[in-house]
Amino acid sequence: MTGSRLSRLRAAPRRPGEASFFWYDTHFGNEAVKVLPGEYFVESEDILIMTTLGSCIAACLWDRDRRIGGMNHFMLPEGDAVDGRYGSYAMELLVNELLRRGAARTSLDAKVFGGAQVIAGMDSVNVGERNTRFVLEYLRTEGIPVVARDVLDVHPRKVCFMPASGRVVVKRLMASKAAALQQQDRAAAQRARPAATGGGTVDLFVDPAPEARR
Secondary structure, eight states, rough: OOOHHHHHHHHSOTTTBBEEEEEEEETTEEEEEETTTTTTEEEEEOOEEHHHHHHHSEEEEEEEETTTEEEEOBSOOOOSSSOTHHHHHHHHHHHHHHHHTTGGGGGEEEEEEEEESSTTTTTOOOOHHHHHHHHHHHHHHHHHOOOEEEOOOOOEEEEETTTTTTTTEEEEEEEGOOHHHHHHHHHHHHHHHGOOOOOOOOEEOOOOOHHOOO
């Protein structure tokens, strides 16, 4: 069953920017999809939507009535290109795909993660802080309540979102183990500069089931 489901997921046509790296996660015992920078994924079935963040942001949006959810992963608040690596476009991609799949804007909840300052000594271009400020302002403007968040600080994060239930598991990673994320964040900081003037893991939390907070 797992093999056939993975084959079906891999064979399904993908929309521009939609994540496409699927595998079977042995820790959770479930199919999973990896959301890379600039990508998003929306689903109503029992699949794990996962990503790893430094200064980037992942917004997890969930329709609490229809039980469909999605996650994106963006690197910078805004840019000149129509590109999912920029929050202004990434949020529209995610919201529009949820609405296309039957979600209602009025029943969406948001959970927001990332925005860490992984690289020391880069206070003048704090990409994580800018990303966090952008996504919270975007959600406030759109009237989408933020019901959970783990943002800022200095720790990279691994995020696992379960769209069928709306639950999220977050792990904070040791900064010293995040060489790949540091390289990604340096690239984001360099891209952000022209606009600047205008051991192991620790379980952080498993947020309560939706019924527990209603």
